[in-house]
Amino acid sequence: MTMPSTAIIGAAETDELGTLPDRSELQLHAEAARNTLEDAKLAPADIDGIACAGQSPIAVAHYLGIEPAWIDGTGVGGASFMFHVRHAAGAIAAGLCSTVLITHGQSGRSRLGPAGGGRGRDSLPGQFETPHGIVGPPTLFPMGVLRYMKETGTTHEQLASVAVAQRRWAARNPRAKYRDEITVDDVFASPMIAYPMHKLECCLVTDGGGALILTSSDRAEEMDLPHPPVHLLGAGEAMETPMVSQMEDVTSSKAFRRSSAAAFAQAGITPDDVDHLMIYDAFAHLPIYGLEDLGFVGRGEAGAFIEEGHTSPGGRLPLNTNGGGLSYTHTGMYGMFALQESVRQLRGTAPAQVDGVEISVAQGVGGMFMSGGTVVLGRERR
Amino acid sequence: MATPTKPSPKATPETQPFWDATARGELHLQRCRPCDAHYFPPRPFCPTCHSQDVAWEPVSGRGRLHTYVINHRPAPGFEEEAPYPIALVELEEGPRLMANIVEAPAEPDALVLDMPLEVTFEDQGGMQVPKFRPAEPQEGAR
CATH class of the missing domain: 2.40.50 (OB fold (Dihydrolipoamide Acetyltransferase, E2P))
Incomplete structure (x- = not known):
C-alpha cells in the first residue's frame, strides 16, 4: 500500500545531554521542541499536530502554547517515536493536520517531574492543584459550574434536570444500573459531594468494557455482515489544558468547540442534521456545556432546553439515550459507551430506540475538559 | 496510625522561584516583557510568544x-x-x-x-x- 510521501523538516535535541538537574522532564520536551522549531524556522502557530510518549501530549502542547488538531499519545516504549512518525504520516496524508511536532524529553537520571500519571508532587497539577485538597474529578470537573450559573442565570433546578432527563432514558434500558425515575427534589435530597454537585449529578463508578471493529466502507459493503455498517462521516479532536484551573474560560470547553467544529466540517453537517446525540456526562453540567459548545443551543439556553424535556424521550433532540454516565454506566473512561449507543441507535437495536436516526454524534471528553473528541456517524456513507 | 497530612507540592527547577517566594510570604509570578503580560504556571518562556525575555516579579x-x-x-x-x-x-x-x-x-x-x-x-x-x-x-x- 502506498501513501503520499512525508518529509521531516526539523530535527534537534535539547541544548545539553547527560545530567541535567536544572530542567524538569516537561521542560526537556519544551526545550527539544523549541530547538526543533528554530531548526525549521517555524513558529508554534505553524504546528497543528503533536505526538509524544511518557508525558501527555496535552501537557506538552499546553506548556508550549500550541493548539493542535491532531494529538497522538501512543506510548509503547522506546519505539513510540517510530510509531508516531508512521501515525503522523497517515494523518498528514489523510488531511487531518499538516505539520506535526514529535517530542521526547526524559529526566531519566535526575528524575525531575517524571511522567507517571501526570499528577506527581512535582508535576504542575501536583504543585498547583493537588495541595488544595482535591479529591478526584468531583472537586475538579465542576469547578466552573458556579461561574457558568452566574453568567447565564442557569438554576440549580436546571442542573438537576439533567439527571432527571437521563434517568427517563435509563428507565427504558434494562442494562442501565439505575432505572427508577427521579425528580429534581430527589437530586437535591441526595448527598452533597462537592457543592453545587449532589451525588445524583455525579456519574456512576462501574466495571465494564466495550470494543469496536473498523474497516473501509468499501470493504464493509462487500462483506457479508450480520449488521448494516455504520459509516464514519467525520471526526475531530482537540485539547485545552491538563489543569482545569488553567482553562481559558471555565464556563465553556474549548476542546468541545474545536473538536465538534472539525467533525461537523468534515461530515458536512450542522447541528440541525443530527438526529441523535451522545455527550459524555461525567457530571450533570457536561451535557449543558456540550449542547452549547457543539452549537445545538445558544449561550445560556441549555439548562432550560433540558428542563423543558427536549432531550428526554419524545423530545426533539434525544440525548444520552442509554441513560449516560449518570444512570447507565461509567467505568472511568466512558467514551466507549457513548460510541456503542450511537452505533446501536444507527443499527436500530437500542433498548430505547429513537425512530429514524440517520446521523448520530458522540462527543467525548478527556480529563477535566482536558481534551475533546467528536465522532459523526451515519447510516449512509457520504 | 499517623495523622494524615495535607499534600505537599514539590518544586521543579522551573517553579523553584515561585516556591522560594512563598517561603518568604510573597507571591511572585512571571511576566513576559514583550507581551507585558503575566502568565502561569511557571515556565522559562512565554506561552503566547515564546520569548525568553521573561522575569519573576512580585504581584x-x-x-x-x-x-x-x-x-x-x-x-x-x-x-x-x-x-x-x-x-x-x-x-x-x-x-x-x-x-x-x-x-x-x-x-x-x-x-x-x-x-x-x-x-x-x-x-x-x-x-x-x-x-x-x-x-x-x-x-x-x-
Missing part, C-alpha cells in the same frame, strides 16, 4: 473569587476542615490560581463570586501554599 496578592466548589469528602489531611472551599482566584494581574478560601464560612452565602480576596500562606509539609481570604474592596473596585 499584589489581591484577586477575586472567580468560581469554586465546596468539597464535602475531604482529601487526606483536610478531614478537620471539611466541608471546605476549593476556588479559582483571578489575580489582579490576570492569571488564575487554584486555592482554598480560608477565614470565611464554607457556605454559598458567604462565598459570593467576584468578592475581593487577598493571599495568605499555610505550611504544608514544609512548603508555603497560597490560600486566599476575604479582603476589603479596593478603591475603584467593582
Whole structure:
C-alpha cells in the first residue's frame, strides 16, 4: 500500500545531554521542541499536530502554547517515536493536520517531574492543584459550574434536570444500573459531594468494557455482515489544558468547540442534521456545556432546553439515550459507551430506540475538559 | 496510625522561584516583557510568544473569587476542615490560581463570586501554599 510521501523538516535535541538537574522532564520536551522549531524556522502557530510518549501530549502542547488538531499519545516504549512518525504520516496524508511536532524529553537520571500519571508532587497539577485538597474529578470537573450559573442565570433546578432527563432514558434500558425515575427534589435530597454537585449529578463508578471493529466502507459493503455498517462521516479532536484551573474560560470547553467544529466540517453537517446525540456526562453540567459548545443551543439556553424535556424521550433532540454516565454506566473512561449507543441507535437495536436516526454524534471528553473528541456517524456513507 | 497530612507540592527547577517566594510570604509570578503580560504556571518562556525575555516579579496578592466548589469528602489531611472551599482566584494581574478560601464560612452565602480576596500562606509539609481570604474592596473596585 502506498501513501503520499512525508518529509521531516526539523530535527534537534535539547541544548545539553547527560545530567541535567536544572530542567524538569516537561521542560526537556519544551526545550527539544523549541530547538526543533528554530531548526525549521517555524513558529508554534505553524504546528497543528503533536505526538509524544511518557508525558501527555496535552501537557506538552499546553506548556508550549500550541493548539493542535491532531494529538497522538501512543506510548509503547522506546519505539513510540517510530510509531508516531508512521501515525503522523497517515494523518498528514489523510488531511487531518499538516505539520506535526514529535517530542521526547526524559529526566531519566535526575528524575525531575517524571511522567507517571501526570499528577506527581512535582508535576504542575501536583504543585498547583493537588495541595488544595482535591479529591478526584468531583472537586475538579465542576469547578466552573458556579461561574457558568452566574453568567447565564442557569438554576440549580436546571442542573438537576439533567439527571432527571437521563434517568427517563435509563428507565427504558434494562442494562442501565439505575432505572427508577427521579425528580429534581430527589437530586437535591441526595448527598452533597462537592457543592453545587449532589451525588445524583455525579456519574456512576462501574466495571465494564466495550470494543469496536473498523474497516473501509468499501470493504464493509462487500462483506457479508450480520449488521448494516455504520459509516464514519467525520471526526475531530482537540485539547485545552491538563489543569482545569488553567482553562481559558471555565464556563465553556474549548476542546468541545474545536473538536465538534472539525467533525461537523468534515461530515458536512450542522447541528440541525443530527438526529441523535451522545455527550459524555461525567457530571450533570457536561451535557449543558456540550449542547452549547457543539452549537445545538445558544449561550445560556441549555439548562432550560433540558428542563423543558427536549432531550428526554419524545423530545426533539434525544440525548444520552442509554441513560449516560449518570444512570447507565461509567467505568472511568466512558467514551466507549457513548460510541456503542450511537452505533446501536444507527443499527436500530437500542433498548430505547429513537425512530429514524440517520446521523448520530458522540462527543467525548478527556480529563477535566482536558481534551475533546467528536465522532459523526451515519447510516449512509457520504 | 499517623495523622494524615495535607499534600505537599514539590518544586521543579522551573517553579523553584515561585516556591522560594512563598517561603518568604510573597507571591511572585512571571511576566513576559514583550507581551507585558503575566502568565502561569511557571515556565522559562512565554506561552503566547515564546520569548525568553521573561522575569519573576512580585504581584499584589489581591484577586477575586472567580468560581469554586465546596468539597464535602475531604482529601487526606483536610478531614478537620471539611466541608471546605476549593476556588479559582483571578489575580489582579490576570492569571488564575487554584486555592482554598480560608477565614470565611464554607457556605454559598458567604462565598459570593467576584468578592475581593487577598493571599495568605499555610505550611504544608514544609512548603508555603497560597490560600486566599476575604479582603476589603479596593478603591475603584467593582
